[in-house]
Amino acid sequence: MSSKIGRPEANPSATLADGSAPRLASTVYDQLREIITDSNLVVNRRLPSEARLAELCGASRPVVRQALAQLRNDGMIVSRKGSGSYVTQPPVTGVSTLAPVSSIADVQRCFEFRIGIEPAAAALAARQWTPADIDRIDTALATLEMSILAGKLGTTEDADLHDAIARATHNPYHIGVQAQMRPHVSTGMNITRALTLEHSLMWLQLVQDEHVAVVRAIRNRDDHSAFKLMDAHIRAAQNRMFKGMGNVPDLR
Structure with a gap:
């Protein structure tokens, strides 16, 4: 797992109600793409837990959740109930x-x-x-x-x-x-x-x-x-x- 993920320049306690949340979620989205790429996660590989991703990105879990939702919308991951999020399409590099x-x-x-x-x-x-x-x-x-x-x-x-x-x-x-x-x-x-x-x-x-x-x-x-x-x-x-x-x- 890469340890070189840059932390967002915002309060990690920001929530979706915070006006800075859309910008922070966008930053976390980019970081999650970087995690998938740097860790060579292939199709059907499980992402780290939401709590672990929040720690790696220096963001709150609600913000990580929003970024994960964007990755799902973009077809890069899929969520399996009770199991977590899995890679379906690595970022194009x-x-x-x-x-x-x-x-x-x-x-x-x-x-x-x-x-x-x-x-x-x-x-x-x-x-x-x-x-x-x-x-x-x-x-x-x-x-x-x-x-x-x-x-x-x-x-x-x-x-x-x-x-x-x-x-x-x-x-x-x-x-x-x-x-x-x-x-x-x-x-x-x-x-x-x-x-x-x-x-x-x-x-x-x-x-x-x-x-x-x-x-x-x-x-x-x-x-x-x-x-x-x-x-x-x-x-x-x-x-x-x-x-x-x-x-x-x-x-x-």
């Missing part, structure tokens, strides 16, 4: 072999990949979300808005929103791919915003308007619009980046 972004051409390829993946994730999220998912998405959207209003670039907060949308699919492949893509996506965001600093405030608000439209479609369970709006958002991000550079590289 194979895409961790993606080559690091090391050139502008790599960023362009990353955009192309995202166009093929994220619109479908947004559409699936529109069909699959639970109230907890919408709370997570709304929190990420509001946090990003505060970052923009504070004059920050909001790269981390932007990536958090895209992660929250992927998690709302309840599909471990979308969740896994999004998680493993995150460093590559963040690199693209940083480059885009560095290249467009002279337009940063205006363009950041444009980006946020696009996010708001995507989230609205997801909340309305309008999968067709969610797909179209996410596709348009990523293509617009691509265009903003290469407009800042002057052109889009030809990779053929």
